[in-house]
Amino acid sequence: MTVDEARSRAQRKADTLAKLTAPEADVWVASASDAGPYLVPLSLAWLDERVVLAVDGSSRTARNIVEHRAARLGAGHTRDVVMIDAVLERAVPAAEAGAIAEGYAAQSDWDPRQAPGDYHYLVLRPTRIQAWRESNELAGRLLMRDGAWLA
């Protein structure tokens, strides 16, 4: 396989923001409880430097994240990834979400306010973001540390 030249940190940040703000962007959402690891793909919105997910309140992902306040997210493809460690800032019922709901509906291809179920928006604050493509990009993959961009 041909391995491309490693991107600069500034380029990785630009590529990362392009992924997170793309229409119909999805992420793999890993959460955990005493019962073990859980993982599902979900749509996201990127609003005010926060990852916003919409989850049914009874779902395992919602229960795990509300209880443990942490998630790890993978965006992009397995050989062009963005990894985000995030903490839960707040969980907002769909009917009370205002601008969050508008922003989510604008970026996503669905609107949880129109869906049956007990949807909540989870507002997650990234604390660490990494981005790499292949092994040649493992060095320099750290883009955010302790909630602060490095580029």
Place this chain on the structure above:
Amino acid sequence: MTVDEARSRAQRKADTLAKLTAPEADVWVASASDAGPYLVPLSLAWLDERVVLAVDGSSRTARNIVEHRAARLGAGHTRDVVMIDAVLERAVPAAEAGAIAEGYAAQSDWDPRQAPGDYHYLVLRPTRIQAWRESNELAGRLLMRDGAWLA
């Protein structure tokens, strides 16, 4: 968005096996510890109905899975997914892996036996497999239950 017709269970099983046996197949691997959820993309091999991963023994994924004996894997794309719940059957040091190492090298695009580090193969036995594309395929997504294929 146009939603295609839902696939039959037999077709989903065929599509799932095609994904798992493809050259250079990757999966998102979620594991957990008391420190919370962890997630990384890794190459896999599908050998004798087992998912085989190669991990450095000191990696967080290796430590989580060896300690807690469980992982949840996502293959494919976020809108054409295969979700696998799996338990650890055994962990084999690279130098002692024999046919496992040969099978892994044949399907993957790298050979952990040639890499620096303390690589082990994790042989994971699927207990539950689900496959769906969009919301129209959520019904019928269960393909394996308690380690037995349903199709």
